[in-house]
Amino acid sequence: MECIRQFVQSHKAVAYGLVFGMVIFFNCFGFPIYNLNKEWPFSITAMYLYLDVEAAIFSGAFLAVLLSQRRIWPIVLLSAALVCGGLACRYLLEFGEASNTYNFTLPNIALHLAVFVGISSLSWLAAVRHGAS
Numbered sequence: 001m002e003c004i005r006q007f008v009q010s011h012k013a014v015a016y017g018l019v020f021g022m023v024i025f026f027n028c029f030g031f032p033i034y035n036l037n038k039e040w041p042f043s044i045t046a047m048y049l050y051l052d053v054e055a056a057i058f059s060g061a062f063l064a065v066l067l068s069q070r071r072i073w074p075i076v077l078l079s080a081a082l083v084c085g086g087l088a089c090r091y092l093l094e095f096g097e098a099s100n101t102y103n104f105t106l107p108n109i110a111l112h113l114a115v116f117v118g119i120s121s122l123s124w125l126a127a128v129r130h131g132a133s
Helices: 002-010 011-032 040-068 074-093 099-103 106-132
Strands: none
Touching: 002 011, 002 040, 011 040, 011 074, 011 106, 040 074, 040 106, 074 106
């Protein structure tokens, strides 16, 4: 963990770009966390849930390495902005396809945003508290 902190301290711009890009990537390809409008097979649903929860935990931990001196609310807002960036990338990636009509509904977007931001913020909080002790 110490070598990661040293890398982050010496290469801040690269570290911010990698972590922010990673969170956007996770949300671009992990949306929707659970599709409320279309029935998927159980195996695909379980895979999406597992991968998205793990991605949110990793995102919170990596944000804690970068932003451990902050309060929780700026992290929640930053996570929400990065999630929205990922969703915008996903929308543009599938622009004009029929899947956008059943993926990008208000309930799917709200569920994905709430779950990913909630889990990543709790992960950030746990990582900051664990690192402080």
